[in-house]
Amino acid sequence: NSQTQILIRRRRKVSCSYILSRFFLCMSAATNNALPPDSGGNWRKSIAQSFRSEEVRSIAKVLASLEPGATSASKTMLAMKFEESIFKGASDLDDYRKTIQKRLKRLQKHYAKQQQAGGGGGNKEGNADLTREKELLLESELRDTYGARLLYIAKHADDAIEGTRNKHGESKAGVLRQHASNAKQWAVHLGLELPAGEKNLFSRQEKRDMEFLNKLKTYLETRVENIRSHIVKIMDADLFLEEALFKIDNSLLQEKVTNVFRNALKGADPDNPEFSEEQMKQLMERMNAPVPIPRRNQEGDRIRAAVARIEKVRAAAQALYTYMGLPLSSKTSFRGSVEKCHSVVIECLNELEGEYNNLVQELGDHNEEGKRIIQLEDAWNNPLQYAELESEETPSIEDVTEEERDLKRQKVEAASYREKVPMVIRSRYLLNPGRNTFSTLVPALKRKGATLVHSGSATLVKLEFGNAFEMTISFVPLLATIRAMPSDTIDNKSSMASLSGGLRWPSLYQGLCPPHIDPSESSGSMSTNKSSLHVLGVIGDYSSVGQIVAKKIEYASAQATYVLRRCFAETTVGKSAIAKSEFEIEILEAGALIRFLQIARTSWGNWADLDA
Numbered sequence: 001n002s003q004t005q006i007l008i009r010r011r012r013k014v015s016c017s018y019i020l021s022r023f024f025l026c027m028s029a030a031t032n033n034a035l036p037p038d039s040g041g042n043w044r045k046s047i048a049q050s051f052r053s054e055e056v057r058s059i060a061k062v063l064a065s066l067e068p069g070a071t072s073a074s075k076t077m078l079a080m081k082f083e084e085s086i087f088k089g090a091s092d093l094d095d096y097r098k099t100i101q102k103r104l105k106r107l108q109k110h111y112a113k114q115q116q117a118g119g120g121g122g123n124k125e126g127n128a129d130l131t132r133e134k135e136l137l138l139e140s141e142l143r144d145t146y147g148a149r150l151l152y153i154a155k156h157a158d159d160a161i162e163g164t165r166n167k168h169g170e171s172k173a174g175v176l177r178q179h180a181s182n183a184k185q186w187a188v189h190l191g192l193e194l195p196a197g198e199k200n201l202f203s204r205q206e207k208r209d210m211e212f213l214n215k216l217k218t219y220l221e222t223r224v225e226n227i228r229s230h231i232v233k234i235m236d237a238d239l240f241l242e243e244a245l246f247k248i249d250n251s252l253l254q255e256k257v258t259n260v261f262r263n264a265l266k267g268a269d270p271d272n273p274e275f276s277e278e279q280m281k282q283l284m285e286r287m288n289a290p291v292p293i294p295r296r297n298q299e300g301d302r303i304r305a306a307v308a309r310i311e312k313v314r315a316a317a318q319a320l321y322t323y324m325g326l327p328l329s330s331k332t333s334f335r336g337s338v339e340k341c342h343s344v345v346i347e348c349l350n351e352l353e354g355e356y357n358n359l360v361q362e363l364g365d366h367n368e369e370g371k372r373i374i375q376l377e378d379a380w381n382n383p384l385q386y387a388e389l390e391s392e393e394t395p396s397i398e399d400v401t402e403e404e405r406d407l408k409r410q411k412v413e414a415a416s417y418r419e420k421v422p423m424v425i426r427s428r429y430l431l432n433p434g435r436n437t438f439s440t441l442v443p444a445l446k447r448k449g450a451t452l453v454h455s456g457s458a459t460l461v462k463l464e465f466g467n468a469f470e471m472t473i474s475f476v477p478l479l480a481t482i483r484a485m486p487s488d489t490i491d492n493k494s495s496m497a498s499l500s501g502g503l504r505w506p507s508l509y510q511g512l513c514p515p516h517i518d519p520s521e522s523s524g525s526m527s528t529n530k531s532s533l534h535v536l537g538v539i540g541d542y543s544s545v546g547q548i549v550a551k552k553i554e555y556a557s558a559q560a561t562y563v564l565r566r567c568f569a570e571t572t573v574g575k576s577a578i579a580k581s582e583f584e585i586e587i588l589e590a591g592a593l594i595r596f597l598q599i600a601r602t603s604w605g606n607w608a609d610l611d612a
Helices: 002-033 049-065 076-089 093-116 124-168 170-189 210-235 237-252 255-268 277-287 299-325 328-334 337-363 402-418 441-447 523-528 542-572 574-578 582-603
Strands: 450-455 458-465 469-475 478-484 496-498 504-506 533-535 538-540
Touching: 049 076, 049 093, 076 093, 124 170, 124 210, 170 210, 210 237, 237 255, 237 337, 255 299, 255 328, 277 299, 277 328, 277 337, 299 337, 441 450, 441 582, 458 582, 469 542, 469 582, 478 542, 538 542, 542 574, 542 582
Parallel strands: none
Antiparallel strands: 450 458, 458 469, 469 478, 496 504, 533 538
16 A cells, blocks of 8 residues: 555656646747737836745745645745746736736646546656656757857857867867867757758757757767867957956855965065955946047047046056955955956957057158158058958859859868868978079069078078068078168178078067167166167167067067968969979969068058059
8 A cells, every 4th residue: 555655646746747847838838929018118127026026935835735745945946937937928917917826727727637537647648748848858958058159169160170270280170170060960959050051961860869868968068168168269369268267256266265365465565565345446446437438530538538448457457456365255245356357458458459550540650752651560560461362253242142152152161171271381492592593583573672682591582661670581491570670780790690501580689779789688788778769659778668579570470471371382272283393383482472572562551563
C-alpha cells in the first residue's frame, strides 16, 4: 500500500507539472500574438509594486495547492511569470484582475478533470508530450542564453579569421576557423538564422531529443564564451576591454584584493592620501558633468567643449585612482565604477579625436597656391591604407539585382578561401643587391617625385613630403620607414643606424633632436637641447615631446610597411602568378612599387605627376 501511495503521488506530481507547463506555454503564446493597445493610458504606472506582489503570493498559493508536497515559496517564480504575462496583456486594472481569476479557475478545473481520469501518469502519450515540452523548454533556454553570442561569432568570424591569418599565420587562422564553424553549427541547431551566404552550409539536426540537447548544452557552456572572446579581441578591442573590466569588478570587491590595492597606493604616494566616499562622489559628478553643445560657427564654444571633455577624462582617472584606494565598506557603494570610468574616457577620446581632425583641417597652413602645407603629424593622423582594386568589368549597381549581388559576394568569399594572398617580406628581383635597374624605372620614379639612393650594396627609394618628413623604401627586406626631415644639414653618420649587410638606415630620432644629442641618455642631459619641435599644436624640445613623436612615427612606418608588402603580394596571385621569367616578375614588382608611391602621394598631398 505504501508503494502504491508513493507511485500515485509521483504520477500526480508529473501530471501537475505537465499541465502547468502546457498551460503557461499556451497562455504566453496567446498574449504575445494578441497584445492589446495601451488605450487605457498609463494605468500600469499607477499600480503599486506591493499590490502586484500580493497578487503573486495569491497565485503561488493556488499553484502550490495543485501539486502534492509543493509550497507557495517553490512556486513564486512561476507565479511571477504568470502575473507578468497577464499584466502586460491586460487593457486596464479590471481586466488584469478578472483575467487572473478566470485563468486560475480554468487551471483548477482542468487539473480536477485530469485527477478524475487517473492523473494521466500512466498515459504514454501524455508522458511523451511532457518529454517533448521539456525538450522545447531546454532548447528555448539555450537559445535565449547563447543566441546573441553565437550570432556575434557568425557575423564577425570571417573578418577575425582573416585578421588572425595576417597577424599569426595560416595555422592559427585554421584553428579559429574550425571553432567558428562549430559555433555556427550550434547556432543552426538552436534555430538561429546565420548571415546571408552561409545558410546552406549548415544543416539542423532533425532529432533534437534530451540527450542531444544536453550534449549541446555542454558544448555551449564550455566553448562559446572562449570563442567569442577571441573574436572580440580581434574585432573590437574597446569592447573586449570593457567586458574584461566588468568581469574583474567582482574581484576588486574582495577584502584581500581591496587591502592590497589600498596599501600599495598609500605606500606609493608620499603625500599619504586619504580616500573617502565624499571625494569619490565629487569626482563622479565631475566625470558625468554634461558638455555644452557648441554653437554654430563659434570657435570659442568648440574649444570650451574640448576642454570640458579633457576635464572629464582627468576626473575619470582620478575617480579610478580613488576607487581603488577606498575601503571595502565604502567601495561597495560605487560598484561598477571601473566600467563607468572606462566608458567616459572612451567617449571623450572619440569626440576629441574627431574635433582634433577638424581643427587640423581648418587651421592648417596653406601655401601661395592655396594648397595645405604638409605637417609632420600628417604621417600618423592619416596613415596609409590599402584599397582593393576594383574590376573594370563590374556592372553598375542599377544593373545588378539583389540575388545576383548575393551570388557574386558568395563567389568572392569562396574564392578568398581558395586563394589567400601570401605574406611577402622581400622583393624577388626588383632592386635586389647586385642587380641592374631596367631603364624605364628611373623616369617613372622621377614622375612620382622619388629618387634612387645607393647605400652600400643596397638600393633604396626615397620620397620627400615637403619639409615635414621623408619616406625611405628598402626592398631586401621590404620596409618603409618614415622619418622627420632634418632641420639643417647634419652629419650622415649621426643620422643613420647600421644594420647587417652594410645597409645604413635613417635613425628614428632624425630631425627630432640635434645629431650631437644621444637619445638613449637620461632626460636630464636633454635639457641642453635648445632646438624646438613644433608638432601636435605644441612647441617643445625632445625631452618633452620628442619621444612621443618618435612613437607616432614608428606607428606610421609600420602601417606604411604593411601597405608596401600588400602591394607586392598582389604580384604573386591571380593572373600575375602566371609570370615566370625574371624580367616579367621584375616588371610586376615595379608596378607594385609605383602603385605604393601613388597611394602615399594621394594620402599625403595628392600631388600631380611632375611631367603632367
